[in-house]
Amino acid sequence: MFDDFFNVVKLRFNGGDVDETPSFKCPRCQSPVPMDKYEELHRVCPNCNYHGRLPASERIAITVDRGTFTELDSDMISGDPIDFPEYAEKQKELRKSTGLKDAVVTGTAMIKGVKTVIGVMDSNYMMGSMGSVVGEKIARAFEYATENGLPVVLFTASGGARMQEGIVSLMQMAKTSGAVKLHSDSGGLYITVLTDPTTGGVTASFASLGDVIIAEPKILIGFAGRRVIESTMKQRLPEDFQLAEFMQEKGFVDMIVERKRMRATLGHILELHGYKGKEV
């Protein structure tokens, strides 16, 4: 919010157009979209249909039945497993500025009347990177679902491992994938919804393990970063490389679903797997 305000101020002082309203520059088609319009569309670019990054709270609000979300492990905050300089302070600041405790929110909720364990990653918190808290909360969410016979719907968004937690962050890949595997072996349904961006250690763990893998249009999905690949290959990659449509073409995404159809789609898939909605 304040960022937008300062951008406007900056524009004015830098001789920008005085009438300019805050706008969002789409990373796919580069066109500016007035911020209020972009937010009204739940952050979908009206020009190219790129599905932008949503705060976890907004994602939950547009996904679950109103008033049914109960958060799990809401007070969990990260330690500092490798005593990384300034990590603890940075966390404290981020908790204050983002209103989040870490990069994932988990809980239970009804989706079209079906009780579900839901997890939503938020890229506003250290690029959605996975450290101890993300690992622990996701593992617990799956364990809770296994114990209670519930399906899991997980919205992924991550830049990869939380490097400030060193090897401990890497081990969260094993912790989360193990919990997913036990949930799967118990017969539970796990729907992964890949959102922008899903990369690195999250792609190489729970994000790739869904029974059903859905992606939002035009979002980034990958293991290695584009720049890393470009620098080793010494050539530019095509524009659509690692986008949802590309990954579907390569066989790693079941379906691409628009945000406005997501809730209904999730409800149907849950129902088709035999999870019965409660009559309201």
Next chain:
Amino acid sequence: MDEKKTAWERLKLVHTKGRPTIRDYIPLIFSDFYEMHGDRFYGDDKAVIGGIASLDGTPVTVIAQVKGRDIDENKACNFAMPLPEGYRKALRLAKQAEKFHRPVICFIDTPGAYAGVAAEERGQGEAIARNIAEFMTLRTPIISIVLGEGGSGGALALGVCDELAMLENAQYSVISPRGFASILWKDAEREEEACNIMRITAEDMVRLGVAEAVIEEPLGGAHNDLDKISENIKEYLLHKIPEKCKKDIDVLLKERYTKFRKIGEFTE
């Protein structure tokens, strides 16, 4: 055992020319090694080798990342950076081991999974994720040993195990120190500084609950006495494999899950 070295000094040792690779170790640790090729989907990745062998009479499955000993070997094995088909070959052989009740021994030695167009197109992320999940419930004992470099998810794909051992100078990290410095500080030249604060040594791994054992290297490093280091690795395996095989498999799986489940630091 050598007296204390810094992480950076150990990193230099791991990159010393002549440091033994899995190809040096196999004939000295096992007999009758039969290599098996291919993932049955796409191809045969040369960065991962696997097969069956005898460990003093016990049939075992060996899966290993392969470093080259010279530039030609390194080109052939892609500098030990596996493609998805390498991980899928590893999983195929692990499943084969499960079927025939053979313990699995994984040797980790990679700077990381290959980052490139082919790897992305064939699902590097999915291949690694699948291995991690499947190894977690593989119904046969798994021992992993980091020989030199344990680079990130590319290492972890062979690192879900009942017990992890580190060679004394080996390292295990979420990203290379160079990558770490370049991403967090935008300065790859601060590699040494990164290396020394990242907690990537064998000792760190034991302290953080990632590894259970450290295998002693000869004075000055593994390259100084191949026979001795091979003997140390073999001795460790001869002690550890029967111990794990004796355990009830459900108990073993529970312990395997718990080993990873408890890593992390948080408050609530």
